[in-house]
Amino acid sequence: MGALTGQTQIAHLLRRAGFGATPAELEAYAQLGFNNAVDRLLNPDQVDDDLDAKVAALNLDMSKPGVIMWLWFYRMLNTKRPLQEKMALFWHGHFATAISKVGSAELMWNQSQLFRQMGLGNFEDLVVAVSKDPAMLIWLDNRTNRKQAPNENYGRELMELFTLGIGNYTELDVRAAARAFTGWNMKVTQRQPNGKRIAAAEFFFNARQHDDGQKTFLGQTGNWNGDDIIRIILAKPASAQFIVGKMFSFFVWDNPDAATLQPFVDVYTKSHYDLRATMQAILRSPQFSSEQAYRAKIKSPAEAVVEMMKQLGVTVPPPRVVVSTTLQGQQLFNPPNVGGWTSGLGWISTNSLLERYNFANALLTGQGEGSIAAALKNYEAQRGGGTTQSGAALAAVSGASQANGQTRMTGRPAYAVNPATLLAGKDLSTPESVVDACLGLFLDGDVAASIRTALVSYLKLGADGKPGTFTLNDQTMDDKVRGVLHLTMTAPTYQLN
Amino acid sequence: MPFTRRDVLSRGSLFLAMGITAPTFLTKTAEVMAATNDAALTGPNSKGILVVVQLGGGNDGLNTVVPYGDPLYYKARPSIGVAQKDVIHLTDTIGLNPNLAALKTLYDAKQVAVVQGVGYPNPNRSHFRSTDIWLSGRPDIIEQTGWLGRYLDAECCGEDKPLTAVDSGDTVSTIFWTGHSIVPAISSLTALDFLTDQRFPNDRNNQVETLKLLNSGSSGQQYEDFVRQAATDALTTSDLLKSVAATYKTTVPYPDTAFARGLQTIARLIQADLGTRIFHITLGGFDTHAAERDHQDPLLKQVAEATQAFMHDLDAIKQAQNVTLMTFSEFGRRVVENASGGTDHGEAAPMFIVGGAVKSGIYGSDPDLVNLDLGDIKYTVDFRQVYSTMLQNVLGADAQMTSAVIGPGSFATLPFVGGGTEAGAGLAGASASGPPSQTAPVSLPLPKPPLASGSIAAR
Numbered sequence: 014m015g016a017l018t019g020q021t022q023i024a025h026l027l028r029r030a031g032f033g034a035t036p037a038e039l040e041a042y043a044q045l046g047f048n049n050a051v052d053r054l055l056n057p058d059q060v061d062d063d064l065d066a067k068v069a070a071l072n073l074d075m076s077k078p079g080v081i082m083w084l085w086f087y088r089m090l091n092t093k094r095p096l097q098e099k100m101a102l103f104w105h106g107h108f109a110t111a112i113s114k115v116g117s118a119e120l121m122w123n124q125s126q127l128f129r130q131m132g133l134g135n136f137e138d139l140v141v142a143v144s145k146d147p148a149m150l151i152w153l154d155n156r157t158n159r160k161q162a163p164n165e166n167y168g169r170e171l172m173e174l175f176t177l178g179i180g181n182y183t184e185l186d187v188r189a190a191a192r193a194f195t196g197w198n199m200k201v202t203q204r205q206p207n208g209k210r211i212a213a214a215e216f217f218f219n220a221r222q223h224d225d226g227q228k229t230f231l232g233q234t235g236n237w238n239g240d241d242i243i244r245i246i247l248a249k250p251a252s253a254q255f256i257v258g259k260m261f262s263f264f265v266w267d268n269p270d271a272a273t274l275q276p277f278v279d280v281y282t283k284s285h286y287d288l289r290a291t292m293q294a295i296l297r298s299p300q301f302s303s304e305q306a307y308r309a310k311i312k313s314p315a316e317a318v319v320e321m322m323k324q325l326g327v328t329v330p331p332p333r334v335v336v337s338t339t340l341q342g343q344q345l346f347n348p349p350n351v352g353g354w355t356s357g358l359g360w361i362s363t364n365s366l367l368e369r370y371n372f373a374n375a376l377l378t379g380q381g382e383g384s385i386a387a388a389l390k391n392y393e394a395q396r397g398g399g400t401t402q403s404g405a406a407l408a409a410v411s412g413a414s415q416a417n418g419q420t421r422m423t424g425r426p427a428y429a430v431n432p433a434t435l436l437a438g439k440d441l442s443t444p445e446s447v448v449d450a451c452l453g454l455f456l457d458g459d460v461a462a463s464i465r466t467a468l469v470s471y472l473k474l475g476a477d478g479k480p481g482t483f484t485l486n487d488q489t490m491d492d493k494v495r496g497v498l499h500l501t502m503t504a505p506t507y508q509l510n
Numbered sequence: 511m512p513f514t515r516r517d518v519l520s521r522g523s524l525f526l527a528m529g530i531t532a533p534t535f536l537t538k539t540a541e542v543m544a545a546t547n548d549a550a551l552t553g554p555n556s557k558g559i560l561v562v563v564q565l566g567g568g569n570d571g572l573n574t575v576v577p578y579g580d581p582l583y584y585k586a587r588p589s590i591g592v593a594q595k596d597v598i599h600l601t602d603t604i605g606l607n608p609n610l611a612a613l614k615t616l617y618d619a620k621q622v623a624v625v626q627g628v629g630y631p632n633p634n635r636s637h638f639r640s641t642d643i644w645l646s647g648r649p650d651i652i653e654q655t656g657w658l659g660r661y662l663d664a665e666c667c668g669e670d671k672p673l674t675a676v677d678s679g680d681t682v683s684t685i686f687w688t689g690h691s692i693v694p695a696i697s698s699l700t701a702l703d704f705l706t707d708q709r710f711p712n713d714r715n716n717q718v719e720t721l722k723l724l725n726s727g728s729s730g731q732q733y734e735d736f737v738r739q740a741a742t743d744a745l746t747t748s749d750l751l752k753s754v755a756a757t758y759k760t761t762v763p764y765p766d767t768a769f770a771r772g773l774q775t776i777a778r779l780i781q782a783d784l785g786t787r788i789f790h791i792t793l794g795g796f797d798t799h800a801a802e803r804d805h806q807d808p809l810l811k812q813v814a815e816a817t818q819a820f821m822h823d824l825d826a827i828k829q830a831q832n833v834t835l836m837t838f839s840e841f842g843r844r845v846v847e848n849a850s851g852g853t854d855h856g857e858a859a860p861m862f863i864v865g866g867a868v869k870s871g872i873y874g875s876d877p878d879l880v881n882l883d884l885g886d887i888k889y890t891v892d893f894r895q896v897y898s899t900m901l902q903n904v905l906g907a908d909a910q911m912t913s914a915v916i917g918p919g920s921f922a923t924l925p926f927v928g929g930g931t932e933a934g935a936g937l938a939g940a941s942a943s944g945p946p947s948q949t950a951p952v953s954l955p956l957p958k959p960p961l962a963s964g965s966i967a968a969r
Contacts, residue, residue: 154799154850162849166799169635169855179639184884187635311733342680349794350566352638355681358736362695363744364680366737370721371705378707464724471720476712478719492710496717499706504724505737 015304022047022302024457028510029264029310030054030296031095033320036454051296055133055289057094064092076205076212079335081118082345085125086330089319096292100132101125102315103263105345108143108175109353110152112346117211120148121346136256136286140176140243145216147199153351156198160224163191168242170351176246178255182231189230193237196223247286253278257291264292265301266309267357273300307458308509311360314341316510317369321502324454325376325430337372341365361508373502377495379429432494444472444483451497455507464504468497557906558867558928561776561835562658562685562790565813567797568637570806571842571859571887572877574610575624579603582879586846590802590853600624603876609807612814613862616821621830622864623926625896626874629858629889633841637797637855640840645685647897648917657897658788659688660915661907675788676779678772683790694747698775699755703748718745754782762823769793770816777823780833787905796839800850813837817864830866834904834927836896837862844885858889861896867904868927894921903928 017025023043027034031054034042042050053060068087073080085098092098105128112121124146131139143149144167150156158164168190172182196219203213228237231245246252254271257278261269277294284290295301312320318334321327338344342365348354374380439450448468452460472483472493483489501507573590577583578597597605598614604626606614616622630649634640643649647657655663662675675693677683686693704721706714725741758781764770769791776789793813798805817835824830842859858877877887898921901907907915 154852157800157848157850159849162847164799164848164850164852165854173636173638179636184635308731309733311737340680350637350797358733359681361737361740362681363740363747364695364697366740366744367704367748374705374707378709380705380708461729463727467720467723470723471716474713474716474720476710478715492707492713495707496710496713500717500720500724503721503741505729505734505741508737509733 016299017302017304017307019043021307021458023050025302025307026050026054026296027095028312028316028320029099029301031099032089032316033323035323035326038323047302048297051293054096055293055296057097057133060094062093064088064094067091075122076118076210078112078118078121078346079332081122081125082335082347083330083332084122085345086315086319086334089315090322090330091328097129097132100288100292101128103260104128104132104139106263106348106353107259108149109348109351110148110346111348111350115148115151117148117151117214118346119212120151120214124148125346133289133292134287136281136288137243137247139288140171140247141240143175144171144194144197144239144243147211147214147216150197150199150216155194158191158195158197159222160192160195163188163195163224165191167191167194167197171242172246174351174353176243176256177249177252181249181251181255186230189228189237190242192224192226192228193230193242194239196220197239198222250278250282253282257281260291261295262356264295265298265306308506310510311357312508312510313354313356313360314338314343314365314369315345317341317508318372321373321376325498326435327376327430331375333375334372337368337375340368366508369508370499370503374499377430377499430495430498432490432498435498436494441485444469447472447483447485447494448497451494451501454498455501456504460506464501464506468500471500472497557787558904559780559786559829559833560658560788560900560904561773561833562788563813563817563835563837564683564685564790564792565796565809565837565839566641566792566794567839568640568841568843568855569796569839569859570798570802570853570856571839572845573802573806574607574810575600575604575626575860576607577604577877577879580876580879582845586879588847590847590851601872604872607807607810609811610814612811612818613864616818616864617870620870621821621866621868622862623868623870624872625861625863625891625924625926626872627858627877627887627890628838628861628874628893628896629841629887629891630893631889633857633883633886633889635841635855635857635886637840642684644838644840644893645683647894647915650917653917654684654687656683656685656687657915658790659684659686659693661901661905661911662686662693662788663688664911664914665905665907674784674786675790676776676786678776678789678791683792685790686788694743696747696751696775696779698771699751699778703752704745721745750784754778754784758782760823760826762819762826764819764823765812765815767812767816769812770819773816773820774823777820777827780824780829781827798843798852799848799854800852802847802852804851821864824866832866834863834865834867834900836864836900838893838896842887845879845882845887846885857883857886859887861893863896863926865927869925871926873924873926891924892921894919895924897921899923899927 020039020043024034024039026047027038027042030051042053045053068084073084075081089098089102105125110121110124112118115121127142127146131142144155153167153170154164155167158167165187169187172186172190173179198217198219199214200217201211201214204210205212223238225236225238227234230237230242231249233245235241237245254274257274258269261274261277277291277298280294281287281291300306315338318338322330335345342360342362343354435454436450439453440446441450445465448465451468452465470480473480475481483493485494572583572587573592576592576597578592578594578599579602584591592607596608598608598611599605600617613622630643632649634643642652645656646653647660658675675686677686677693677695678697680695680697682693682695704718706717722742722745725738728735728738755778758778760774760777760781764774772791776791779786779789793809795805795809820835821830824833838861839859841856843853843856845856847853860874874891879887881888894916898912898916901912901915902909902923904927
């Protein structure tokens with residue numbers, strides 16, 4: 014396989030290990046060189062970042078679902094530790110937990126913090142921590158898993174989806190695991206002012222509810238507790254295959270075969286489940302930087318919208334971004350079920366593509382569905398409610414972005430992109446060079462000639478739909494060049510990561 | 511101006527193909543369709559329409575069709591059992607959860623059949639594996655394609671009668687997946703349009719044409735070509751829906767739920783008579799590990815009331831005879847309740863078949879709560895018999911095509927809808943009036959060998 018080099022390799026790295034790059038970030042990482050860039054990404058704690066302080070200054074109401082959803086986009090867009098946020102998104106999709114049942118934005122945010130802090134650490138520690146996480150305890154019903162009548166939900170999904178994969182355990186193992194996790198409960202430490210929703214909680218082991226009898230699990234018998242179940246599972250070669258397979262699929266290419274995975278499985282196993290070591294092996298591998306891996310994945314909605322915003326110089330996401338990715342099939346903090354969101358070609362449907370293009374248009378023109386309230390009303394009318402909490406939440410968020418000097422999404426808010434600013438300093442002397450400058454903002458590597466030709470032709474099409482000539486001036490910068498920027502983001506290549 | 515089928519056919523866009531499709535296939539279909547005599551596709555000789563309603567999460571069959579006459583039911587479910595006095599009696603042993611009252615009115619109008627004890631050999635209690643089994647139609651192997659996708663594939667190639675399918679919602683179910691045909695996801699008739707800068711309306715068409723150009727052709731890269739095709743179809747679907755929305759209306763009120771609106775969208779598309787033969791829609795939330803009554807009861811109500819409105823709408827547009835709706839879930843649930851007021855994953859469960867051509871009644875045996883499989887109800891009807899019935903008696907497939915779609919094994923049709931065939935033997939429906947008869951289970955094909963061990967890639 015051919016190897017990626019130079020800026021193309023860096024852009025590829027930043028798309029996979031992060032959410033794309035601004036031109037300045039691309040330049041900065043290119044200066045580091047690939048290996049140093051990988052090191053920097055793998056060691057987020059060693060990178061200075063004032064993001065937490067900026068977030069604190071926004072003074073957000075973290076009890077609102079729409080707010081935490083928006084906040085995560087803000088973090089993805091502005092973080093100097095992209096792999097930390099990307100691992101958090103990966104683990105969120107993996108340990109898929111949904112606010113629609115958990116019912117507490119604070120608990121969901123805490124779970125995401127767990128993924129930020131432990132996402133590149135030891136996988137066994139991570140699984141134990143997740144098993145004790147209050148959001149997870151609510152989500153998979155383990156807080157009601159009691160000795161008298163065990164609830165199998167957590168035991169089953171832990172093995173099937175989180176650590177081992179189907180076919181590697183029996184129904185009797187599920188029942189044994191359920192018994193071992195009895196008593197893994199939580200204490201609510203704080204409720205919302207109205208007394209109902211949970212604002213804070215912590216793990217609590219209820220010995221009275223715990224079944225401490227002998228259990229036979231995956232062929233081993235003992236008085237197993239939840240920690241033992243996790244230890245026994247992770248020691249199975251099938252578990253290593255499973256988890257490393259998921260990581261490789263997410264970061265390199267879909268459906269790797271066992272032979273491809275073996276060296277990474279070896280690193281994972283020999284390092285006793287060290288995720289940083291495993292990610293380093295993956296990112297530094299010839300497979301990662303190969304032609305085969307380049308543009309080999311479909312961008313998830315979150316990746317698509319954040320990269321758009323980075324490349325367009327947007328620094329505060331419009332609140333509509335939450336509704337947009339939801340319409341594209343990815344509502345953060347609210348996957349449709351414990352299997353997580355879809356992946357690969359599942360992201361692409363007639364609906365989701367149109368929404369992707371429309372979000373690009375909204376960023377460029379500042380036009381949307383009027384206010385956030387109207388956008389949500391539209392969405393809810395199509396889907397029958399369920400997001401009314403987020404209505405007020407997003408209004409609150411737009412208030413937050415108002416505090417940052419940005420207005421709500423009516424007419425032409427402050428973040429509507431100015432093409433002249435974006436293209437400042439570029440060669441704009443001919444229609445071809447204008448198109449090249451626009452393409453250069455979004456696409457690295459070789460761009461198909463057909464794309465360039467189609468965009469140059471578009472530049473020359475007049476209002477009557479007939480081909481004419483293109484002259485760059487204030488008017489055409491505003492309408493036609495803006496149109497090229499929009500259309501570039503509808504190119505098929507742009508939907509690929 | 512009304513948007514007629516001939517208009518659509520002449521555009522060649524009706525069979526909306528998406529995915530890893532070879533472009534030649536699409537063109538061929540368009541040519542074939544353009545040559546079709548569309549008079550044969552509507553009217554009394556037309557084949558029926560199938561609506562598949564997927565209840566996601568594992569709907570608890572025992573609290574849906576309640577064996578109120580069996581004391582073991584109440585012994586197993588002291589807190590979540592449906593009280594005898596609340597059950598809507600269908601026979602003197604089984605009845606409906608009271609939240610299905612709207613469904614009972616359809617049953618009384620002879621538009622509902624209940625098929626009990628549906629499942630498959632070597633049941634799997636994983637949501638994802640069991641769902642894949644139902645959607646692929648293959649309990650015996652790992653099969654990527656969907657059973658309805660295989661039917662679409664078999665029906666259209668070389669045939670002179672086109673057909674097509676729609677998924678009502680945001681995403682397309684793998685029930686339709688094949689290497690060749692795609693199906694659009696339609697979430698509403700006023701769904702998305704391709705938006706451009708409102709200040710320059712004269713430039714919009716230029717952008718639309720450029721978008722088509724950018725996404726035309728083929729790069730040879732699988733994912734990229736899929737995106738190209740989906741983009742092209744997105745524009746076509748968008749145009750199509752605008753026409754349908756403008757022209758076709760209803761006076762029948764629907765409940766204010768997303769699921770009901772989804773069925774309404776389906777009714778509009780049926781009314782528009784674009785030749786759509788198969789629809790799919792999902793309602794989730796049935797994974798009731800805890801507080802089951804709080805979650806399942808309202809969902810059953812939603813299903814019943816939406817289905818009732820849908821049937822009334824079909825009556826109003828005179829399509830009720832042509833449409834058959836079926837509900838299914840990936841499994842039923844554990845007989846004994848757990849300590850969280852819920853139930854764990856189970857096995858066999860009932861299906862509802864609804865429509866004007868249905869032969870109303872109860873099919874299959876009441877649940878046997880004595881002889882369980884690890885605490886779960888054993889199946890007595892293989893779902894492939896239900897599929898076989900739908901393929902032949904609703905969609906009009908012949909026995910050979912049915913066999914090709916369903917796979918190896920003998921799965922005789924059941925007589926609950928349309929022209930009955932043989933081997934409904936032992937599964938005759940009870941008539942709605944008169945005393946019900948306890949029927950014997952249908953004779954089953956030989957059990958298949960267990961699934962080969964080895965990891966199955968999780969989603």
